[in-house]
Structure formats: structure tokens, C-alpha cells
Amino acid sequence: MGELHRLTMVSGVLAAALLTAPAFGQAPSSTPNPAEEHDHAAPEAHPAPEAGFKRTPAAADAYVYIGWPNDNETIRTTHIRVWFGTRNFGVAPAGTYRPNTGHHHLLIDTALPPLDQPIPNDKNHLHFGLGQTETVIDLPPGTHTLQILMGDGDHVPHDPPLMSKKITVHIRATDNRVAAER
Amino acid sequence: MKQRRLLALVSAVLAATGLAATGGIAMADPKPMPDNAKVYIIWPMDGQVIPGGKFWVRMGLSNAGVAPAGIVKPNTGHHHLLVDADLPPLDQEIPSDKHHLHYGLGQTEARLELPPGRHTLQLLLADDSHVPHDPPLYSKKITIIVPP
Numbered sequence: 001m002g003e004l005h006r007l008t009m010v011s012g013v014l015a016a017a018l019l020t021a022p023a024f025g026q027a028p029s030s031t032p033n034p035a036e037e038h039d040h041a042a043p044e045a046h047p048a049p050e051a052g053f054k055r056t057p058a059a060a061d062a063y064v065y066i067g068w069p070n071d072n073e074t075i076r077t078t079h080i081r082v083w084f085g086t087r088n089f090g091v092a093p094a095g096t097y098r099p100n101t102g103h104h105h106l107l108i109d110t111a112l113p114p115l116d117q118p119i120p121n122d123k124n125h126l127h128f129g130l131g132q133t134e135t136v137i138d139l140p141p142g143t144h145t146l147q148i149l150m151g152d153g154d155h156v157p158h159d160p161p162l163m164s165k166k167i168t169v170h171i172r173a174t175d176n177r178v179a180a181e182r
Numbered sequence: 183m184k185q186r187r188l189l190a191l192v193s194a195v196l197a198a199t200g201l202a203a204t205g206g207i208a209m210a211d212p213k214p215m216p217d218n219a220k221v222y223i224i225w226p227m228d229g230q231v232i233p234g235g236k237f238w239v240r241m242g243l244s245n246a247g248v249a250p251a252g253i254v255k256p257n258t259g260h261h262h263l264l265v266d267a268d269l270p271p272l273d274q275e276i277p278s279d280k281h282h283l284h285y286g287l288g289q290t291e292a293r294l295e296l297p298p299g300r301h302t303l304q305l306l307l308a309d310d311s312h313v314p315h316d317p318p319l320y321s322k323k324i325t326i327i328v329p330p
Contacts, residue, residue, distance in 0.1 A: 090288030091248035098250050131247030133290050
């Protein structure tokens with residue numbers, strides 16, 4: 001309990017520090033056809049990693065993206081299936097250390113955490129350490145942001161880090177079905 | 183240590199009764215999967231027409247995880263894409279050839295180039311050693327059309 005409390009506090013401090021940091025640039029982009037191509041995060045300037053955890057290299061052509069929902073989509077339910085896209089890269093559970101693999105973390109309503117440390121584990125930073133490639137989340141009505149950040153076997157972002165574009169979704173709950181159910 | 187040995191013994195007994203129940207098919211070590219796990223092709227859609235025949239296949243897996251070949255972890259597996267092929271025997275390693283594509287790094291997307299005509303695509307998940315799970319997890323077999 002004490003540890004949890006401390007963790008929460010640390011996360012809070014980190015979040016506060018991030019809030020004061022300049023917002024990460026977000027290149028405007030047209031909404032892609034969801035069936036064919038999805039855009040992904042353009043390489044952006046990120047703070048140089050400080051000496052910290054050893055970071056796992058990632059292939060230069062690897063990228064991750066949110067396959068669904070689309071950026072700026074209005075969704076009429078609070079249960080949302082989020083679909084993790086990964087290209088030129090493999091998915092592997094936490095605790096495994098194969099080159100060019102990692103597992104997804106879904107950042108909800110939060111900025112990127114420090115990229116040279118394990119990704120926090122809380123309600124704003126969901127871990128998918130089994131190697132899941134999709135999830136269903138509940139979001140209250142309103143506007144929310146979603147972003148995927150890949151982590152290595154130890155939950156530390158790769159070098160260069162693999163992250164999706166940060167997208168915005170608008171929740172207007174009118175029914176209880178899971179959106180994007182297929 | 184003692185506990186582990188007991189566990190091994192229990193597993194062995196369970197395996198033996200399992201073998202008896204299935205009629206003695208040699209299944210080395212059936213890997214568990216959640217009952218609600220599901221494999222499906224996200225894209226293309228069944229019946230999709232794809233001019234040029236070059237496209238990315240997007241592989242969907244619900245309620246389970248993806249792990250590279252060789253990684254032993256319950257409730258995980260890796261994708262195999264069957265192109266113009268029926269399901270192979272489900273109690274053996276999936277063949278590796280141009281009709282049975284392996285994604286042993288844990289990939290969830292694959293670039294395909296198919297000649298004009300009708301083609302079928304089907305996903306089959308398999309465990310660390312490329313053997314389908316028990317029960318097997320495979321997608322609906324879909325057809326795509328590449329116009330001449």
C-alpha cells in the first residue's frame with residue numbers, strides 16, 4: 001500500500017513535469033481511409049535520453065499506429081475497441097528480449113512519459129504485456145486523447161522510440177455496444 | 183522444488199487422461215488459450231477487390247497475446263497466413279512454404295503481392311513451436327479478387 005502510494009505520487013510528479021513541458025508537435029493530417037492506409041507519427045524531436053535504463057534499438061522502418069479509432073472520430077458509445085497497428089516490427093510479451101519486438105502501451109489523456117525509463121503503469125498508461133494487439137476501453141463522454149508507445153521487455157521505450165500519432169476522440173455515449181465490434 | 187515436481191506429475195496425469203479422451207493423438211503439450219480468444223482478418227474484407235494485387239494484410243487477435251516463435255507463454259501465439267490453401271493438419275507443425283506464411287517475429291501485418299485472379303486468405307494461430315492450439319484458433323477463410 002505504501003509502495004502504491006509512493007508510485008502514485010511519483011506518477012503525479014512526472015505528470016506535472018510533463019504538463020509544464022512544451023506540447024509535442026502534432027503534424028496536421030487528413031483523415032485517412034481506415035481500410036487502406038493509416039498515417040503514423042512523423043519523426044519528431046524528442047528530448048535526448050539521459051543516462052538511465054538501457055534502451056533497446058528498433059529498426060528504422062518500424063512504426064506503430066492506432067488502427068482504430070480514427071483521429072477526430074466521434075464515437076457514440078463509451079466502450080471503444082482500440083486496435084494497435086504495428087508494421088515492420090514484432091509483438092512480444094513483457095519479459096521477452098527478441099530484437100525488433102516490443103509490447104504496446106496505451107496512453108490515455110496524457111503526454112508522453114520520459115522515454116528513457118519504464119513506462120508508468122496506471123489508468124493513463126495501460127500496459128499490454130501479454131502481447132495483446134487490441135483492447136476495449138471505457139471512456140466517459142467528452143474529448144480524450146489516445147497514443148500508443150511501444151516498450152521493450154522491461155517496458156522501456158525503444159531507441160528510437162516507437163509511438164503512434166496522438167489522436168483525439170469525441171465520446172457521445174448513446175448506446176452500450178462495443179464500437180468497432182467485428 | 184517439490185511443488186514443481188508435483189505439478190509436473192499432475193500435468194503428466196492430466197496429459198495422459200487427455201490422450202485417452204482424444205483417442206491417443208500424439209499432442210506433445212497442448213497450449214492453453216482463453217475460451218473467448220478469436221483470430222480474424224481485419225483487412226482486407228471478404229470479397230474485396232484489390233487492383234494491382236499489392237496490399238497489407240492486417241491480423242487481428244482478441245483476448246489473447248502475440249509472442250514470437252520460441253517464446254513459451256500461456257495465452258499467446260503467433261500468426262500464420264494461409265494463402266490459397268486449406269487448413270493443414272492441426273496437430274502438427276504448420277508447413278512453411280508460399281502457401282503457409284509464418285510470422286514468427288510476432289508480426290501483425292504482412293505485405294502480399296498476388297497475381298490477378300481469386301485468392302483465399304485464412305489466419306491460423308500457432309504456439310511457440312508452430313503447432314496450432316487446442317482447440318485451434320483460425321479465422322474465417324476469406325476471398326479477395328485481383329482484377330486482371
